[in-house]
Amino acid sequence: MxxxxxxxxxxxxxxxxxxxxxxxxxxxxxxxxxxxxxxxxxxxxxxxxxxxxxxxxxxxxxxxxxxxxxxxxxxxxxNLVKHSGPAPGxxxxxxxxxxxxxxxxxxxxxxxxxxxxxxxxxxxxxxxxxxxxxxxxxxxxxxxxxxxxxxxxxxxxxxxxxxxxxxxxxxxxxxxxxxxxxxxxxxxxxxxxxxxxxxxxxxxxxxxxxxxxxxxxxxMGQVYVANEDFWKPVGGLQFDSAQDFFEKAKDLLDTKRKKWVLEPAYVNHLNQFAMWYGVQNGWQEKDGKLVNAFETDEFLAGLEFAVKCQKAGLFYPDPNLRTTLEKLGGGFLGLHVQSFPGFLNDSAMYDWPQKVVVPFAAEKGMQPTWGYGxxxxxxxxxxxxxxxxxxxxxxxxxxxxxxxxxxxxxxxxxxxxxxxxxxxxxxxxxxxxxxxxxxxxxxxxxxxxxxxxxxxxxxxxxxxxxxxxxxxxxxxxxxxQANATIGYFSDTNASKGASSSAEFNEALKDIVAGRESIASFKKDVLPKWRRTAGDAMRSEYETAMAKGKKK
Structure with missing residues (x-):
């Protein structure tokens, strides 16, 4: 490339x-x-x-x-264009x-x-x-x-x-x-x-x-990358709904042959699932107020679906897997999450048939989304x-x-x-x-x-x-969809954004793994994120965007 x-x-x-x-x-x-x-x-x-x-x-x-x-x-x-003029240095x-x-x-x-x-x-x-x-x-x-x-x-x-x-x-x-x-x-x-x-x-x-x-x-942002051959027994990478995906994934699960469907990266997968439900990209303005994707019903739906997949045993059992691409190429995994440029690099390097799963509607009447980088x-x-x-x-x-x-x-x-x-x-x-x-x-x-x-x-x-x-x-x-806050800045995002997101992701892993209940997301996890960083970021971004609009 x-x-x-x-x-x-x-x-x-x-x-x-x-x-x-x-x-x-x-x-x-x-x-x-x-x-x-x-x-x-x-x-x-x-x-x-x-x-x-x-x-x-x-x-x-x-x-x-x-x-x-x-x-x-x-x-x-x-017929490549030649460099004209002297060297720039x-x-x-x-x-x-x-x-x-x-x-x-x-x-x-x-x-x-x-x-x-x-x-x-x-x-x-x-x-x-x-x-x-x-x-x-x-x-x-x-x-x-x-x-x-x-x-x-x-x-x-x-x-x-x-x-x-x-x-x-x-x-x-x-x-x-x-x-x-x-x-x-x-x-x-x-x-x-x-x-x-x-x-x-x-x-x-x-x-x-x-x-x-x-x-x-x-x-191009993060994408869901599949081994096409893995999915051929169930008709390929065509899904009518989240439930259709789930049923086909269960059919392909074969632990005796050491075949699992999903890499053990719970948060990456739930983010992709949430797109099927129409989750927004990062921060978006709704009714004059900034709302984060974490705070939406669509994100919660993605989390619930991830828990469902984990209970069905679809995730590879070792969370420290270091050979994801090798197992995908060998037909022992079906899907992983990758950046688009990373997907391009992998496509050039490997010969197994890689294909991006474009987000589809989780249920009839829903509008799937996807996030620009x-x-x-x-x-x-x-x-x-x-x-x-x-x-x-x-x-x-x-x-x-x-x-x-x-x-x-x-x-x-x-x-x-x-x-x-x-x-x-x-x-x-x-x-x-x-x-x-x-x-x-x-x-x-x-x-x-x-x-x-x-x-x-x-x-x-x-x-x-x-x-x-x-x-x-x-x-x-x-x-x-692009994140609405690109080009605006938040002191809190700089000082606490990374640490608060890391803590948030660890809590999500606990929920998907079954160590905590889904109810703890709204009761504990989301409120803590809001207290430690989310609300402050929201306020700072809203102030910045409001002043920008006045000019």
Whole structure:
């Protein structure tokens, strides 16, 4: 896939805007989540987001759009757009803090891809790469240590879901305001940045200013992924209702052959079930008041259905299962929850037939829903110790690194050098070789966290799967909903959002597992969430949104 390269399941919450992220990840906060809500929202309402100008590249086989539908390529495009003009860099080294969730790349001196990248950029890119495969807090610790020491890199990636605090104050004190460079038509000086959709830029607005370069990511949120072969004995992945799903799942359960239907991630599944009942995406405004998905009857219905599935033994019995994809591929599991970009990565890597289950009505007359994600993995801010005259140079470098599918630059960024890192198949597809997997994939992931291109669909050698995924996106978007609070900020969400959601999810697990009753949800769990964070977030968001509407 062009513009991707993320493959850690624990980071998948970055694709979600629901506030009900994958249980393995943290709750995603709207980038800049420590903002003073009122002033920031009021100013943000007046801000012009960067103009959207789609890139002039070869027409994709399957069209995309500015709302989040990904362009698709059945074969690697021909007649690629060449980079024109000089290299964007100025010959001076560019330092950047970023993260990876895979093997660390070979050092620059032993990495032909990295060396060639530096040549094409015209400056040496010196990355400080934090490996987040261990603990969730590793990047935050490194980030905070750099802030405390005062010796900041030129480019600093602000992730959306790792609990950074006092973000607006930090941005004002330590980083350039990029509004004058990127707002409205100003962004057209950087054509690839203008190709980033507005929904991604919205997540880089803090207190009425464009705080950084929005790192684009697929807007498609979390999805229910099935092994199609697993479901063939009951007629495939067609369900008339939640009860129909339940009966077919029971028919497929075969513990003697060690076959279960659902991965043991209770919260992930109940979130999907709730969509069948029409649950809203995160916060939504109803009768002038913000309501969270947790507070709705639809969410409770999803919880009740999850309990029903657990009592029927549909979940894999070991809650610490570490081989979900292997068991799915082997036909020993039927369904798991994944981020959409993660699903794309898995589709490229594995040959077993993966398919997304588009939410269907739990009961006749109901309207199912599905939640958009944020469309970014945070933003990259520019250290204000960088001379103002050099800000444009760094933006030009980010523009280069954001080259979209259909350009020679993206072919190199995603795949490296032909003959050394990749080869063409007989069908003209671009396929990484062992050297490419060792150098390009590992280096590219670290780069893609602080600069990337909008997502596109391209699975080498799997044109029909690509077509099917594009058709699935079209169907998902028919019932998609965005979280109403994107672009608004809550101090409580920054300080307590992640911890309160983690506690909430643990309580949900206890209910699904049968350790607590369903009645405890309304009696204890939901009231506690409201007391510890929910009501304060609601008040702060409502204030911010009200002031924004007055402008």
């Amino acid at each position: 062009a513009g991707q390269g993320f493959n850690r399941r624990a980071f998948l919450g970055a694709a979600s805007a629901t506030g009900i992220t994958l249980a393995a990840g943290g709750t995603l906060t709207a980038c800049g989540s420590g903002a003073k809500s009122g002033a920031g929202a009021a100013a943000s309402a007046k801000l012009k987001l960067p103009a959207y100008v789609p890139a002039n590249v070869p027409k994709p086989d399957l069209p995309g759009n500015a709302q989040g539908l990904d362009a698709g390529y059945l074969r690697y495009p021909k 100025d010959g001076e080294a560019i330092t950047a803090l970023t993260e990876t969730f895979t093997t660390m790349p070979p050092a620059m001196r032993r990495n032909a891809y990295w060396q060639e990248l530096n040549k094409r950029v015209g400056s040496e890119i010196r990355m400080t790469i934090v490996n987040g495969l261990g603990e969730e807090s590793v990047y935050r610790s490194k980030f905070n240590a750099l802030i405390a020491g005062g010796d900041l890199p030129d480019l600093m990636w602000f992730p959306p879901n790792q609990g950074l605090k006092n973000v607006p104050q930090l941005l004002e004190a330590k980083f350039h305001d990029l509004t004058e460079y990127l707002s409205g038509d100003a962004v057209k000086e950087y054509p690839n940045l203008a190709n980033i959709p507005p929904y991604a830029w919205q997540t880089a607005v803090v207190n009425g200013r464009i705080a950084g370069y929005a790192v684009p990511y697929g807007r 944020y469309g970014s993995v945070g933003f990259t801010a520019i250290n204000n110790k960088v001379p103002k005259k050099r800000v444009k140079t760094l933006l030009k470098v980010l523009d280069f690194l954001s080259a979209p599918m259909g350009t020679e630059t993206r072919l190199f960024l995603d795949n490296g050098l032909e003959g050394r890192h990749w080869d063409r198949s007989k069908d003209g597809d671009v396929v990484l070789n062992d050297k490419g997997n060792a150098e390009v994939l590992t280096t590219r992931q670290a780069i893609n966290f602080f600069s990337n291109a909008p997502q596109s669909l391209y699975l080498p050698g799997k044109s029909e799967m690509t077509r099917g995924i594009h058709e699935t996106e079209v169907e998902l978007m028919k019932i998609a």
